[in-house]
Amino acid sequence: MKLISKRFEQSKCEEVRRWQYGENWPVVYIIHNSDEAYIGETTSAFIRMSTHLKDVRRGDFRKIHFIADTDFNKSATLDIESSLIKFMSADGKFKLQNGNGGIQSHNYYHKDTYKEKFSIIWSLLRELHLAENELINIENSDIFKYSPYKALTTDQYFVAKSILDDVVQNMVQNVSSVSIVDGGAGTGKTVLGIYLMKLFVDLVNVKPEFDDDSHMFIEGIEEVEKLNLKVGLVIPMKSLRKTIKKVFKKVKGLDDTMVISPNECVKDDYDLLIVDEAHRLRRRKNLVNYEVFDRNNIMLGLDASGTELDWIIKKSKQQILFYDSYQTIKPTDIRPDRLLFENYNGHVNHYRLESQLRCLGGNDYVQYIFDLFHENSLTKNTDFGIYDFKLFDDVKKMTDSIKKLNETHGLCRNVAGYSWKWITKDHPRDFNESGGFLDGSIDILIEDYGFIWNTKDVDWVNSKNAINEIGCIHTIQGYDLNYTGVIIGNELRYDKKTKKIYVDKENYHDINGLNTATKIELHEYIINIYTTLLTRGIKGTYVYVCDPGLREHLKKYIKRANE
8 A cells, every 4th residue: 555645736747657566557536735635536647637627626735645555456446535535525634626426336346455545545544644534433433424425326316317317407497396215214215315415516516526426427517517506405293404504504505504304494585495305394294393384384375284294395396305104203204195296286206215225124124014014924034144133121231232233333322102191201311320311200111121212302313412312203314323122002902803013102202293184094003103203213222112012923923132
C-alpha cells in the first residue's frame, strides 16, 4: 500500500507523472483544503490532477493525496472511492464537494480482500489527520446511516434511474406526476429518498458529476439544470425528522430547512416534494389537534376528508412517495387504498424495492416474520445463518443481553408494544446509577422486574439513557439498530383452541391507536407494530413474550436462547 502527498499545484504534476503509479494504474485520490475535500479514482493520476487544477471548484484546494497498491484494479478503486466518500462524509472532518450521481454497489473478484485494505487506508488517513473517527463509530452514526453518499444496490439504482427519468421529463413538459415507491422494512426507502434529494438539489446548484460507468444520464436533464427548482423532503415523524435535519446540516449543498413536516409544506409551493414514510401521513381521525388540521384543509380548498397527502399534492408539481402498507400503525395513518391515485390529474408511476439491506437474515428473515405473525404456513425453527434470532423465557436475561451487546456493538436497544400505560410521562428525569428513576417509579412490570418507557420522544435511539429504557414504536420506526430486544406484551395472545393469534384490547394502551379502530383494524395495527419492531435489528433480534400461550406457540418457530 502506497500513499503519497503533494501540494496541489501545477509544479507538482511532473513529480506525479514520474511516480511509479502516476500513469496507467488505478489509484484513489483525495484533494482538500482545511474545510472541504473531493474524492475520486482514476487510471492516470497525472492527467486527473492536471484536469482538477483547471477546475474552478477546486481552486481553494491545497493538497492532494494518492493511494495505490500493486493489487489495485478498476473495480477495487471504484469500491474504495465509494467507501471513502461514505465514511469521510460521515466522519465530519471535511464537507465533500462530491455529487452522489452514479454511486452504485457491485461485486467483484476478491472483494473481501479489499475490505481489509480499506481498514489499512483508513488508519493511514487518521495518522495524517485526514480522518478523525474509528470506522465502527462512524458506522453507528446517523450521518452514515442516512448519508446521501450511500452506494445504491442494483435494485435501488434502477428505481432511482427510472424516477429521475420520469420526473425530469415531466418537469420539462410541465406535467404533474407522482412516483410511488413501495418497499418493505429494510429495503432502503429512506436512503433512496435522501439520495434523490441530494441529486435534485445538485441539479439546481452544481452540475452532478456522474461516474464514467453511470447510466444516470437523462435526456432533458440540461433543461432541468436551468430551472430554479424548489425541492423539499417531507418526514411525517417528528423524531426521524429531527435526525435527518442533523444529517442535512453536515452535507454540502443540503440544509436542515429542506427537511419539513407535512404541516410546514402548506406554507410554500414546491416543484418537487419527496416524502419518506408516507404510510405515516395523517388523515382527519384520532388527532390531538383538529384545529390546525381543519385550518390547513380550508386554506387549500379541501373539505374534512382532506389528508396530509392532499396537502402535499396541492403544494407541489411532482411528488415521490416512499411507502410500506405494512407499517401503518393507527387509525390516524392514511389507508393503503389512498395510494392508488385513481383520480390524480397527472402521471402516476409505481416502483418496487425488493432487496433487504438492513437485516443480515435477508429477505428470508423478513418474510418469515411476516408469515409468522400473519399465520401463514411456515417451516419450524428456520435457520438464518449468522443472523442472531432468539426467544427468551426470562425478560431480565433478554434485556441484560441487549445491554451487554451494546457495550461491544453500540446501537442496541430494548423495545415493546403498547401493553403498558406511560405512567412516568411527566416524571422528573432524575436517574439512579442503573438508569431507573431515583424514587423507583416504573411503567412496565413483568414477573418481578420493572422498566420505564422511553424518557425522550425525539431522537430517543441516540439519547444517553436509552439503553436503560424500553422504546415504543414511535421512537424506532425508520431507524436501524445493531441488535433489538423486543418485548411482546399481553395485548397479543394465542388461543390454543382456535390455534390463532388474537388481540386483547384490554391490554392495549395507545389511546390514539385504540379509539375508532375496528376489531380487524386494531389487529392489523398491532401486528404491523410488532413486525416493524422485529425487523429493526441489523445483526440480530431477541424476543420475550408475555402471554404464556403465545410464548409456547412461538417456541416452535424461534430458537430458544439456551439452545
